[in-house]
Amino acid sequence: MINGKTASIFFIVFICVIIFISMILIGERGNMDAIGREYAGKPDLDRAIEYRKVNIKIWAINFLLTFLIPTIFLITGLSAKIRDFVQAKSINSFTAICLYAFFYLLIDFLIALPLNYYSGFVIRHRFGLSNQNIHRWLSNVLKNTLISVLVWMLFLWLPYYLIKKYPDRWWLYLGLISIPVYTFVTLITPMYIDPLFNKYMPIREGALKVRIESQLEKAGIEGCDVYEVDKSRDTKEMNAYMTGVFGSKRIVIWDTTIDNLTEDETISIVSHEIGHYVKGHIWKSIVLGGLLTIMVLYFTNILSFWIMGMSDGAFGFTKLYDIASLPLFILVLNIIVFIASPAMNGYSRYIERQADRFEIELAGNKEAYLSSLDKLYNKSLSLPRPSKIYKIFYCTHPPYEERVEMAKAYETGNQHSTPYKEEKVQRQEIINRDGMLLMDRINPPVGFERDKEDKDSFSYYLRHLPLKPHGSDVHYYDGRVKGRKVYEAVVDMDIGERDLQQCADAVMRLRAEYLYGIGDYGRIHFNFTNGFRADYTKWMEGYRIKVDGNNTSWVKKTGYNDDYQSFRGYLNMVFAYAGTYSLQRELQSVDIDDMQVGDVFIQGGSPGHCVIVVDMAKEAKTGQRVFMVAQSYMPAQDIHILKNLQDDCISPWYRLDEIEDRLITPEWTFDRGALMRFPD
Numbered sequence: 001m002i003n004g005k006t007a008s009i010f011f012i013v014f015i016c017v018i019i020f021i022s023m024i025l026i027g028e029r030g031n032m033d034a035i036g037r038e039y040a041g042k043p044d045l046d047r048a049i050e051y052r053k054v055n056i057k058i059w060a061i062n063f064l065l066t067f068l069i070p071t072i073f074l075i076t077g078l079s080a081k082i083r084d085f086v087q088a089k090s091i092n093s094f095t096a097i098c099l100y101a102f103f104y105l106l107i108d109f110l111i112a113l114p115l116n117y118y119s120g121f122v123i124r125h126r127f128g129l130s131n132q133n134i135h136r137w138l139s140n141v142l143k144n145t146l147i148s149v150l151v152w153m154l155f156l157w158l159p160y161y162l163i164k165k166y167p168d169r170w171w172l173y174l175g176l177i178s179i180p181v182y183t184f185v186t187l188i189t190p191m192y193i194d195p196l197f198n199k200y201m202p203i204r205e206g207a208l209k210v211r212i213e214s215q216l217e218k219a220g221i222e223g224c225d226v227y228e229v230d231k232s233r234d235t236k237e238m239n240a241y242m243t244g245v246f247g248s249k250r251i252v253i254w255d256t257t258i259d260n261l262t263e264d265e266t267i268s269i270v271s272h273e274i275g276h277y278v279k280g281h282i283w284k285s286i287v288l289g290g291l292l293t294i295m296v297l298y299f300t301n302i303l304s305f306w307i308m309g310m311s312d313g314a315f316g317f318t319k320l321y322d323i324a325s326l327p328l329f330i331l332v333l334n335i336i337v338f339i340a341s342p343a344m345n346g347y348s349r350y351i352e353r354q355a356d357r358f359e360i361e362l363a364g365n366k367e368a369y370l371s372s373l374d375k376l377y378n379k380s381l382s383l384p385r386p387s388k389i390y391k392i393f394y395c396t397h398p399p400y401e402e403r404v405e406m407a408k409a410y411e412t413g414n415q416h417s418t419p420y421k422e423e424k425v426q427r428q429e430i431i432n433r434d435g436m437l438l439m440d441r442i443n444p445p446v447g448f449e450r451d452k453e454d455k456d457s458f459s460y461y462l463r464h465l466p467l468k469p470h471g472s473d474v475h476y477y478d479g480r481v482k483g484r485k486v487y488e489a490v491v492d493m494d495i496g497e498r499d500l501q502q503c504a505d506a507v508m509r510l511r512a513e514y515l516y517g518i519g520d521y522g523r524i525h526f527n528f529t530n531g532f533r534a535d536y537t538k539w540m541e542g543y544r545i546k547v548d549g550n551n552t553s554w555v556k557k558t559g560y561n562d563d564y565q566s567f568r569g570y571l572n573m574v575f576a577y578a579g580t581y582s583l584q585r586e587l588q589s590v591d592i593d594d595m596q597v598g599d600v601f602i603q604g605g606s607p608g609h610c611v612i613v614v615d616m617a618k619e620a621k622t623g624q625r626v627f628m629v630a631q632s633y634m635p636a637q638d639i640h641i642l643k644n645l646q647d648d649c650i651s652p653w654y655r656l657d658e659i660e661d662r663l664i665t666p667e668w669t670f671d672r673g674a675l676m677r678f679p680d
Contacts, residue, residue, distance in 0.1 A: 002075055002311060002314040002315075003310075003311070003312055003314060005310045006307070006310050006311045006312075006314060009307060009310060010071060010075065013067060013071075013335070014067065014068075014071075017063070017064060017067055020063075021060045021063060021064065023389055024056070024059075024060070024387070024389060024390055025056065025060065027387030027388065027389045027390060028052070028056050028386070028387045028390060030387065031383075031385065031386065031387040031390075032049050032052060032053065032383070035049065035383055035384060035385070036049060039384065043378075044378065044381065047127065047381060048381040048382065048383055049383065050127075051123075051127045051381045052381075052383055054123055055119070055123070058115065058118070058119045058123070061115055062112075062115065065111070065112065065115075066334050067331060067334060067335070069108055069111060069112075069327075070327035070328070070330040070331040070334070071327075071331060073104070073327035074315045074327050074328060074331070075314075075315075077315070077316050079104075079315065079316065079317075079324045079325075079326065079327045080315065080316020080317060080324045081316075082100055082103050082104065082324070083096075083100060083316070083317070083322065083323050083324035085103075086099035086100045086103070086323075093157070093160075093323075094157050096323060097153075097156050097157045097160060097323050098153040098154075098156070098157075100323045100324075100326065101149070101152040101153045101156045101326075102149060102152075102153060104326060104327070105145070105148060105149050105152060106149075109145050113141075116141065117137075120137065120141075121134065121137045124235075127381060128236065129235060129236055129237060129380070129381065130234065130235055130236070131232060131233060131234055131235060131236060132233070132234050132235075136233065136234065140197055140234075143196055143197060144197075147193065147196075156326075158174070158177075159174050160321050160323060162174055163320050163321040164321035167320070167321075170297075170301070171294065171297035171298045171300065171301045172294060172297075172298075174293075174297055175290060175291075175293045175294030175295075175297050175298075176290070176294070178289070178290045178293040178294075179286065179287065179289075179290030182286045182289050182290060183245060183286055186243070186244060186245050186248075186282065186286060187244065187245050187246060187247075187248050188248070189243070189244075189248075190243050190244040190248045190250055190252075191244075191248050194229075194252075198229045198230055198231060198233065198234070199229065199230045200227045200228070200229050200252070201227065201228055201229075201230075202225070202226070202227060202228070203226045203227060203228045203253065203258075204228060204258075204667055204668070205603075205609065205667065205668035205669045206664070206665055206666050206667040206668045206669055207263065207645045207646060207664045207665065207666050207667075207669070208258070208263050208266060208267075208666070208667075209226070209669065210664050210669055211263065211267050212226050212251075212267065212270050213226075215267060215270060215271055215274060215362060215363070216274065218362065219274045219277075219278050219362060220278070221249075221274065221277055221278065223249075224249055224250060224251060224274075224277065225249070225250040225251070226250065226251045226252075226253070226270075227250055227251070227252045227253070228252075228253050228254075228255055228258060229252055229253070229254055229255065230255050231254040231255060231256055232254075232255050232256050232259070235254075235256065236256060236379065237254075237256065237376075237379055237380045238254055238256045238257040238260055238261065238375070238376055238379055238380075239254045239256075239257060239376075240252065240253045240254065240257055240269045240270060240272075240273050241273060242273040242274070242276045242277050242281075242282065243282075244282075245282060245283070245286075249277065249282075251270060251273045251274070253266070253269075253270065256483075257269065258483075258484060259482075259483025259484050260375065260379065260483050261372055261375060262368070262371075262485075263645055263666070264363075264365055264367075264368040265368045265371055265372035265375065266372075267363055267365070267368070268359055268360075268363040268365055268368040268369045268372050269359075269372055269376075271358065271359040271362040271363040272355045272356065272358070272359035273355075274358070274362060275354065275355035275356075275357075275358030275359055275362065276351070276355050278358065279351065279354050279355065279358065281351045281354075281355070284351075285351075288347070292340070292344065295340075296333065296336050296337060296340065299336050300329065300332050300333055300336055301320075303332045303335070303336070304320060304325070304328055304329060304332050305320065307328060307332070308320065308325070308328065315328065338393075341393050341394070342392045342393055345392070345393065345394060345395055345396050346392075348396040348397070349395060349396065349397060349398050352396070352397045352398055353398055353406065356369075356398070356403060356406060356407070357406070357410060360407060360410055366407055366408075366410070369407050370404060370407055370408075373400065373403055373404065373407075377400045382400065383400075384399065384400045384401045385399040385400065385401045385402075386399060429443060429446065430442060430443050430444075430445060430650065430651075430652075430653070431443070431470070431488070433470040433471075434470075435467070436466060436467055436469075436492075437463075437464050437465065437466060437467065438462070438463055438464065438465045438467060438489070438491075438614060438615060438641070439463040439464060439615065441467050441470070441489055442488065442489065442615070442628065442641070442652060442653075444617035444626065444653070445617070445626060445650045445653055447619050447620075447621070448617040448618060448619045448624075448626055448653075449617055449618060449619075449620065450463070450615070450616070450617050450618075451616070451617075451618065453597075456518055458511070458514050458597065458598040459596065459597035459598055459615075459616075461510075461513075461514040461517070462510065462514075462597055462598060462612075462614040462615065463597070463614070463615050465491050465492075465493075465510075465614065465630075466491070466492040466493070467489045467490060467491060467492055467641075468489075468490040468491070468492045468638075470489070472489075472490045473490070474487055474490055474637050474638045474640050475637065475638055476635050476636065476637045477495055477496060477497060477498060477499050477500075477501070477635060477636040477637065478497070478499075478635075482637055482638075484666070484667070486640075486642060486643055486645070486666035486667060487640035487641055487642055487643060488640075488641045488642070488643050488651065488652040489640065489641040489652075490638050490639075490640045490641075491630065491638060491639040491640065491641070493509075493513075493638070493639060495632070495636055495637065495638060495639075496568075496572065496636075498572070498636070499635045499636045500572055500575040500576060500636055501575055501632055501636045501637075502575075502579075502632055502633065502634050502635070502636050502637075503580060503608075503609050503610050503611075503631055503632050503633055503634070504578065504579050504580045504582075504583045504602075504608075504610055505571075505574075505575040505578070505579075505632065505636070506612075506630075506631065506632035506639045507583065507600055507602075507610055507612045508526055508571070508574060508575070508578065508583065509571060509575075509639075510612060510630075510639070511524075511598075511678060512524050512526075512536070512567075512571055512574075516536075516564075516567055521536055521537050521540065521562070522537055524536035524537075525537075526574045526578050526582070526583070526586065527578065527582045527583075527585065527586050528552060528574075528577040528578050528582060529577060529578060529579055529581055529582045530550055530552060530577075531582075532545075532552035532577075534570070534573065534574055534577075534578075536567070536570055538554055539566070539569075539570040539573075540560060540561060540562045540566070541560055542556055542557060542558040542559045542560055542561065543555065543556055543557065544556075544557040544558075544573075545573055545577075547577065552577075579604075579606070579608070580602055580603065580604040580605060580606075580608030580609060580610055581604040581605055581606065581608060582604075583600075583602060583604070583610065584602050584603075584604030584608075584610075584676065585604070586678075586679075587600060587602065587676035587677060587678060587679070588676060588677050588678075588679050589673070589675070589676055589677075590675055590676060590677045591675075592656070592659060592672055592673070592675050593656075595613060595616065595625070595627060595656060595675060596613070596616070596677065597613055597614065597615060597616050597627075598612070598613060598677070598678065599612070599613045599675055599676065599677045600612050600613070600675070600676050600677070600678075601613075601629065601663055601665075601670040601674045601675055601676075602670075602674055602676055603668070603670060603671075603674055607634075609631075609633070609667070609668040609670075610631070611629040611630065611631040611642065611665055611668070611670075612629060612630055612631070613627050613628070613629055614628050614629065614630045614641065615627065615628040616628070617653070624655065624656070624657055625655075625656040625657070626650065626653040626654060626655055626656065627653065627654055627656055628641060628642075628652055628653055628654070629641075629642050629654070629665060630642065631665070631667070633667060642665050642666055642667075643666060645664075645666050646664055659672055660672070
């Protein structure tokens with residue numbers, strides 16, 4: 001039973017907790033009312049305010065539990081009972097500490113689970129922010145909990161060893177040890193921990209990658225890796241971050257960011273993360289984190305000794321190196337970290353403002369900074385600002401309003417210029433919104449003309465591809481819309497309901513559809529990745545392909561059939577077992593100066609990619625040539641005509657004479673020598 005002095009301590013602590021919660025709730029309510037008036041009519045404002053109201057209530061409960069859970073362990077004697085139980089089952093103090101850590105975290109996890117489920121799954125689905133199913137959510141929660149349990153069980157012995165051996169200086173030694181520990185964790189987390197939750201891949205080839213590499217080179221950190229992570233499995237929100245040290249330093253971009261922002265906006269966000277590294281924020285955070293740890297542990301030591309002395313053994317322990325003291329340490333740490341949070345978060349906002357200014361300077365595009373900021377906040381249903389007290393204690397980034405004001409007032413000599421008016425006029429002349437065939441929709445640039453071709457030629461077929469109405473979206477095979485608007489037009493050709501028709505498959509589809517249309521069935525054949533040749537004429541005769549591991553053979557299954565449905569069945573079989581690797585081996589290399597419509601830029605492999613030249617035009621006076629390319633991509637999606645993001649003046653055309661070392665398309669970069677052709 002705790003004595004009166006100890007009860008008074010806890011009473012004062014929880015009175016302060018209740019007062020602080022009340023201050024936050026009152027401040028947030030007034031702030032939301034003011035925002036509702038100031039931003040009336042803003043899209044999704046009511047939904048964002050409602051989301052904030054729910055989250056503030058969840059915050060209040062979590063804040064209370066932060067102090068309540070360790071208090072319950074102490075005043076009920078539960079901590080001492082767990083200590084007695086694990087010591088009876090253990091052969092040494094290390095085992096006892098491991099078992100205690102396991103049971104403490106298990107109980108804490110079970111208490112917090114309902115609220116975590118409600119806030120992390122129910123609410124996020126209610127407001128349309130989550131893509132997780134319950135199995136994915138639970139899997140991530142369990143993985144995270146398991147990692148925490150393992151770390152605690154393996155390393156909790158160290159502070160208790162130091163407390164017992166150096167009762168007056170343990171806080172100093174543990175704080176000093178924390179600096180290399182923070183460094184080690186920062187080093188290994190990107191390589192070994194993060195991939196347990198999501199798939200990290202080098203950023204996809206294309207113009208975006210080239211521009212990011214250019215930004216890295218400009219900032220002097222060429223060796224930094226850039227990864228794309230499949231956060232679309234979990235959320236609709238967007239983000240990017242800089243992490244790692246030494247060989248693990250990297251910029252990570254959520255795929256939702258790439259899919260929902262323009263290329264300029266993505267470059268702006270990446271420039272912000274580059275700023276963190278150039279400004280040394282990672283290393284500064286590690287060192288300052290270590291110094292802060294020393295300070296926090298110092299006051300933790302003083303306050304813990306004082307409370308333990310006041311308790312007169314009521315908690316079931318009289319020594320701080322007793323494992324039963326863990327809830328006391330956690331309670332005191334939570335109090336001290338809370339008191340220190342205004343300083344910690346103030347520093348965080350300071351370095352974020354530095355990174356914001358660096359972003360505007362490096363990217364040289366204030367408009368992209370502002371538009372990306374707007375999309376990031378709107379997508380996450382964030383309000384323009386929190387209440388002042390909430391900002392002081394919890395905001396790690398400057399509020400939206402402050403960042404916008406900073407950008408508008410910031411002067412830089414590297415601002416992105418808008419295209420000349422003459423270029424806009426010329427671009428309008430290229431696109432005929434009413435055209436429903438490729439050659440009718442997309443005119444050659446001024447002064448350029450298409451060559452005449454035979455009506456039975458592949459080039460004629462490609463130039464007369466039917467298009468969906470202007471402004472149509474590219475859809476994936478499952479009906480979802482492709483987020484990145486890298487295309488000028490969408491080919492009106494169904495892709496089926498399976499994830500089959502990707503990049504190489506689209507090229508083979510166009511080639512096969514052309515030959516099927518003119519009745520030249522004998523030239524319809526493609527090789528599987530294992531080298532097996534799949535002839536359509538064999539398929540027409542009723543043979544079907546049997547695949548058994550690496551063994552592939554023809555088996556007679558039915559009678560002769562050359563209808564379109566059977567033809568599509570043949571193509572689906574090809575798509576399942578062929579790809580860029582096999583297609584590249586079928587094609588013949590050609591010099592880029594001899595380019596023809598129907599040629600293919602291809603890089604075989606996994607991953608690999610290819611695009612097909614669907615049109616060309618020539619300027620009579622100078623002999624200069626331009627060309628246009630189309631692609632599908634992963635996952636299977638509508639074939640689409642790619643924009644030229646390097647030359648908006650003539651997009652979607654590309655200038656042949658400007659390809660020196662490589663062709664940069666929006667989602668892949670090809671070497672100049674990657675051009676190939678179907679053999680006649």
